[in-house]
Amino acid sequence: MSRVVKSPQERRAEFIAAANELFFSKGYANTSVNDLIQHVGVSKGAFYHHFDSKQAVLEAWSDDMLAQYRQVIGGLVDDPNLSALTKWALLLRRTNQWEIGQKAIMLGFVKIINMDENLQLKHNFMQKVSALLAGYYEAILRQGSQEQVFDVPFPAVTARLMVTVLNGFSEALTQKMLQAEHIQDLFDGVVDEVKATQQILERMVAAKAGSMPLIDDELLRAWFTGE
Known part of the structure; x- marks a missing residue:
């Protein structure tokens, strides 16, 4: 299955949407960077390409x-x-x-x-x-x-x-x-x-x-x- 390539703006928006959902449902303290990565479905490198922390x-x-x-x-x-x-x-x-x-x-x-x-x-x-x-x-x-x-x-x-x-x-x-x-x-x-x-x-x-x-x-x- 080919990897889906998205623009930096789209990927950034996906992480923000994930944060919006997870911070609210799980709580900020209980949400990890790995939770955000798994929710978006990308690699850890993709996360750190856009953000350096939760x-x-x-x-x-x-x-x-x-x-x-x-x-x-x-x-x-x-x-x-x-x-x-x-x-x-x-x-x-x-x-x-x-x-x-x-x-x-x-x-x-x-x-x-x-x-x-x-x-x-x-x-x-x-x-x-x-x-x-x-x-x-x-x-x-x-x-x-x-x-x-x-x-x-x-x-x-x-x-x-x-x-x-x-x-x-x-x-x-x-x-x-x-x-x-x-x-x-x-x-x-x-x-x-x-x-x-x-x-x-x-x-x-x-x-x-x-x-x-x-x-x-x-x-x-x-x-x-x-x-």
């Missing part, structure tokens, strides 16, 4: 997730037909819908990158996410200032500070999720934290109260209760 596959997986997110957002921020507040609402809604649409994978990923052995990867990943979001927010803030719905003398700095606030909210929530037996138990407390975080962001940019929603009740309930 963690390198995880890093590639995280990069792929960011690429998927960029596609989800698409050209939204640059759309000349949308107002700044509409862009903000759509940006947050698309983000939430994307995350909820793959909730099990997202929760598994969060658990993996918070493992002690992966903290450097988490740091690198969060830096990439922060830079991406800061760019989106800055563009929206500049447009909103022109439309006089925001008062932001320093949009680049303010965008980074907004990311810091949201990262803090996300990190606190992540730690609660990792410690909770059932994430449904967190729902009531999260509602208050979402409202407080939204209020902080609106005050940072002098926006009208209630004009910058983070997540609507329906999506929030779907994330924490599955309803």
Whole structure:
């Protein structure tokens, strides 16, 4: 039987898909490089041609997730037909819908990158996410200032500070999720934290109260209760 020759991109994608499945089904700690190799059905040399470790596959997986997110957002921020507040609402809604649409994978990923052995990867990943979001927010803030719905003398700095606030909210929530037996138990407390975080962001940019929603009740309930 002849050997199937695939492009480097195809083979890389196969290993990432294998990691996605095995890390979730077996757990990251219980998945070995040999497990990944056997799942894909190639030689050990083929694996090490693309990756130097299991963690390198995880890093590639995280990069792929960011690429998927960029596609989800698409050209939204640059759309000349949308107002700044509409862009903000759509940006947050698309983000939430994307995350909820793959909730099990997202929760598994969060658990993996918070493992002690992966903290450097988490740091690198969060830096990439922060830079991406800061760019989106800055563009929206500049447009909103022109439309006089925001008062932001320093949009680049303010965008980074907004990311810091949201990262803090996300990190606190992540730690609660990792410690909770059932994430449904967190729902009531999260509602208050979402409202407080939204209020902080609106005050940072002098926006009208209630004009910058983070997540609507329906999506929030779907994330924490599955309803």
